[in-house]
Amino acid sequence: MRLKIMARLDLDNSDLPASDIDPGPLKLEVVQGGDMAHRLICGDNLLGLRALAKSEVRAHLAYLDPPFFTQRLHQRVERNRNRKTGRIERTETPAFDDRWPSLDHYLLTLAERIRATRDLLTNDGSMIIHVDPATSHYVKVLCDEIFGPEAFANEIIWRYRRWPAKTPNFQKMHDVLLRYRRDPKVKPRFVQLYEPLAASTRATWGDRKQVADIDEQGHRRRSLKTAEPSPGAPLGDVWELSVIAPVAKERTGYPTQKPEKLLRRLIESCSYEGDLILDPFAGSGTTMAVAAKLGRRSIGIDASDEAIDVASARLRAANVELRCERVVSSSAKNDAHSRRSS
């Protein structure tokens, strides 16, 4: 018996939307703004990524937050106080559709976008893809195929707390973020962050660095306390960060919005000031907002009008100078604009 686990990629166009196969020549049409540090592109992200690939633009970090294969239509929730009754009323509008004919369709769509993202990275850049524990395994096999297994850098666990579900099972309380380097042979962009020392370490060693001590015979003795203060322990790959509270200021109403703290940590450790951050699933614009706060440049892409509205409002409220663009393909049938207004 032989076994092989792999992502099999065969040529067969029949399952793909026409726009994925040959959208004709692509162009980015400026809707508003000049040569800004932050660009928000409206359109299918595969087309957007391919249009960007033709320019000189290369990103140092890409963050992908695709749909999680929930098989649900996700709604945006707006909250407004009714003038007459004084009660808060909720309005729901469709934000994005996460329903798929099959897992294979989902993975294939993702694979195309991961590959297109990889082509836009600098050699010392990396990609982080945010997924669910139920699909992360398939996505990792996919990424191993696209980047090569040596390029795998981390499985980051984002652990959060939420209202418990009543189930005879351990409560699902984490997301998975996979990080891949574009070229594992190149010295990576990385800024060492620290987390607080463990309580047991502080009790024994205080907040000073330890150093190993080896005697003349080469035997190891007890480590020594130094006078040098410790910056903490180098940051690990399990992060405990709270989800956005239902009443937090940060909350835009856009579904599946990720907390700014999470993006801050990713961007601070995997990019330098002035670097370009790419987010092909821009959603409510969290990545771009955090990139702006941290002095990075950014490009966000999203096909949903809801997303573009929420993100541009959010960024403008934060005084981020924004250039808005639209993906235009020469073939009228696949024109992002015509689909938008349909």
Next chain:
Amino acid sequence: MRLKIMARLDLDNSDLPASDIDPGPLKLEVVQGGDMAHRLICGDNLLGLRALAKSEVRAHLAYLDPPFFTQRLHQRVERNRNRKTGRIERTETPAFDDRWPSLDHYLLTLAERIRATRDLLTNDGSMIIHVDPATSHYVKVLCDEIFGPEAFANEIIWRYRRWPAKTPNFQKMHDVLLRYRRDPKVKPRFVQLYEPLAASTRATWGDRKQVADIDEQGHRRRSLKTAEPSPGAPLGDVWELSVIAPVAKERTGYPTQKPEKLLRRLIESCSYEGDLILDPFAGSGTTMAVAAKLGRRSIGIDASDEAIDVASARLRAANVELRCERVVSSSAKNDAHSRRSS
């Protein structure tokens, strides 16, 4: 372009050790002990599992802690004080070999053992396999194939703290445990455990239970405090437990030994008193030792003499009555005993 991620299982015996293909009739030969609650079997675990399958024995929980594909030979470390010098001296002996021709060989070996383990589970039983984040994804694809994706219950993250490695990367600080149910249609064995409430919850709600409150119009109002003390939050799937300290009493010197706290949590929540716990990669016998403490029965299998020695000494020291057995196959070439004494 089409894509399919799957575990492909083709018939081709050439890569397998002869004993995996047809070991001939299998028998468990009693080396020592009578009809005890705890059985330690020496021999290849695939043969051991197949021999068990012929008996009526079925396990309620199986814990698998296979090698992690480290491509290293792992050593057992014994420590003894030298009478003359008074210094502690270390003796290293090979414990198990985790070197493989390829990832596929590793996965195939694992697949056979997972399948054999599944065949030994009760319908309401489950299997937990302990793996590394670098291979967990492939193992999950494998298990989805063997158990079916609906049988997937949890990805448990064991987060620990250790000394930092010097690397421009997030420190690897977690293991992955995958849990599958034998039959997802059957009510599972599960005991709800709790963890302490989050600090923010205690600050707002104290240590009493909250209840949702909905008014006559169906609008949700602020939740209410109750008088009933909260048992804590239902246990999640990210567990922070320390690794065995270098000087802990628990430490046997056997490599990759897992902490008793981890096994205690798994056994307490996924089995009942009197249940049978199966560990085909018994190693230093942690699973069996914890099972005994928790009033469960156990069967452990290991091919390594080092493991059998360490585990039986450990269990006897804990006053666990033990029956020792040996897998015997009729084909002399594959006889576990002849290999042991070679």
Next chain:
DNA sequence: GCAGTTAATGAATCGCATG
């Protein structure tokens, strides 16, 4: 008895030396 201090050391990763 209890608290505080001292002791011992695992093993991931990089970098440099050695063959």
Next chain:
DNA sequence: CCATGCGATTCATTAACTG
């Protein structure tokens, strides 16, 4: 030049000891 291997690094943990 490439592969191999050893040394340096340093936080975390519990046991043993001390007052």
